[in-house]
Amino acid sequence: MPVALQVNAISKSYGATAALQDVSFQLERGQVCGLLGENGAGKSTLVKSISGVIRPDSGQILLNGEPYSPKSIVEGNQRGVSTAFQELSLVPTLSVALNLFLPHPERNKLGLVPARKIEQQAAGILEEYGVREIRPSALIGDLPLGVRQRIEIVRAMMRKPSVLLLDEPTAALSDREWLFGLIDKAVAEGTSILYISHKLDEIRRLCSRCVILRNGHKVMDSEVKSMTDDQIFTNMAGRSAVETFTSRASVIRVDARPRLEVRGMKGPGLEKVSFKLAPGECLGVAGLEGHGQSNLFKALVGLSPVTEGTILVDGTEVSLHSPREALKHGVTLVPEERKSEGIFSDLSTMANISMPIVDSVTRFGLVDHNAERRAVTAVTPSVNLSDRFLPYGIGALSGGNQQKAILARALISGAKCLLLFDPTRGVDVGAKQNIYAMMTAFVRDGGSVLFCSTELDELVHLCDRCLVMYRNAIAGDVPRDELSQDRLLSIASGFRAGSATAPASRVGDVQ
């Protein structure tokens, strides 16, 4: 079969992070090739390189045998490559019709874009692609996410590309069969499709071949039929040989009242979340990106609105409308985005750590630096942060040391319940071990940890129990003796139900 797209050894780095390294693969005409990988594996970078949004640092792409290095997405479109982006590329204040025809809507002799006419044309196109319930004059911003995703897909397909890139096209889609039908039709017409997804059932349904990326490298390129689910999961998740985990005995205080209890919490991006966290427990939260973990952590400290449900701390119902209020009840969040939400980059490391207690180390309204130092050095050993870093601006520290300082800040506040959102992201192996040790000590002393991580092996080895989120709800609650990466990943992909008590897998539901 003729090759439609050939990618030869392309690499792309952002600063010190290599997003793609020497990735090569082929896409044959009329073939659907799956592209799998965990968050941050480089899938979106690869899509953006092929579509013309970014330019790879090295390597070469051939399109239908000819060299192809698009300088812009428009050039990519003209060459017959179009993309339905994961983050959706529709302009919210423009109509459906205009969005479909961007960037070059038809114009009349005067140079005007005739709104009525293109709305009629758009109606025809939407009809052709089986999208019937949308008025072409409606503004994109007024439409629900699932409908926008359909329009994004229609826009990519209506250009009749020779190579179509679909980046997680079912993330917000309720009716997957609609998409599958369109894909089958496009393939019959000779379109080649690169299909990015986490969802194994979709890959099996659509793709003959699949490419798996991990940490920017291609780790597998094979026929889908010849692979078992386990092989695919193992290749996606990978095993880290370097990191060792010391197993620890459970220190859960079973008889005590739950430190934190959430009943039926609902809010934007959260559906009926309930769980209990005991003193001495490390409770994991797993899930693929954008399945509500971030909303859950933010809602627990009042950073994201809660429309329904109750939160209890030590058995008493509380309202946590701000991180400040949450801290009063002993709950503190170590946020996801260290740079923008975690550190005060212009202040010293000392000041960054002492922030929560700075009121209590003042004399006559001025900070008493000796008292501040005593308070800070009382907690820094637990995260193994050397005292010599304290006077420096925190911006000068490595990511690992910054994270240690932020954890020291959480400890100094005297919180009994830590909400840790991906605390080991972007930190070195040594710092990771320090962070694990600190968490272990914290629960041993009766503290509680809610621990979200994108690295599944961490969850498997550190947690007493692990919740798995899927589509903004808790899809599984895996006890310690059943924890495995494959198990977590498969629930997080919506591939199989987590346990008997969890809601049945909603993958196949059709609205």
Added chain:
Amino acid sequence: MMAQPSPWYRRLGGGALPAILLLVLMLVVYAIYEPSALTSFGIGNLLNNAIVLALAATGLTIVVLTGEFDLSGAGVVAICNVLAATLSMGSLGSMGTLGFVLLVGLAVGLVNAYLIAVLGLQSLAVTIGSLIVCQGIALIILPAPGGEVAEAIIDGVTGDIFGIPYAGIMMVAIALGWTFLKNTRWGISVYAVGADPVASRLSGLNVASTKFGALVLAGLCYGAAGFVYSAEIGSGDPRISDSFLLYMFAAVAIGGTSLMGGRGGVLGTLVGVGILTVMQKMLFAIGVAEYYTNIFNGLIMIAAIFFGQLSPLVARIAHRRPA
């Protein structure tokens, strides 16, 4: 399925609706206290008072729609005013002067556009710089108020044809010109880029060239405003446009254009200009001392922005029907 037209209030720019109601109300009050307001002389006077701010605020609106700021307008008006006052009696003549000040506006616009759209510098900071430079240049050209603007320019700008003041014709031309522009591809991308630059880029729109065009067009508008301004006051004053900047922004905001970009339009701005102009005349007619007019201007602006926030909500509720 039939394509349905957008509702009329959306075509007006949504946010401008409360401003229109306010303008009508103020005109009625003004007319009650000052019966001559509705004579052709009164209307002509009003239009002549409003046209300078209208031209300048139009330029600013286009830049704001793309999600950027432009403070250089007051500086361009200052330069153009002193140039008109020193050059128009000389060999350049009135048309030559017009051409020259438009070129000055274009030049400032091009410099802003290069720094902001091409180099990606922050527009607020860049245009504070160009504002100060322009004011400085104006002071060098004419260190103290003085000079004289050619009679031909004054007659040509403030006069009328068949009883219709030129200012009115210009106002209508601005409105028509914008209605045309915003329905071109460029106009559509102005709104798109201001609303969501990332989605615009992924949709294939050229964000940089859209902003470039907006900043250059704004420079031309400021140049035209400076020219008309010179005709109105008949002489040059390098400092007189200093307070002008805030009124430009006030007109844009009152007219319902979001300072975050992507929403609003020039028609709303013209209504905002009308409000600021009628306000002063109305308060004067009622007998309120001039010292108080600033307080009212500011309060009106805050009120207009408050109601501007409400009106999309109202429109959305009225518009809600099965999609």
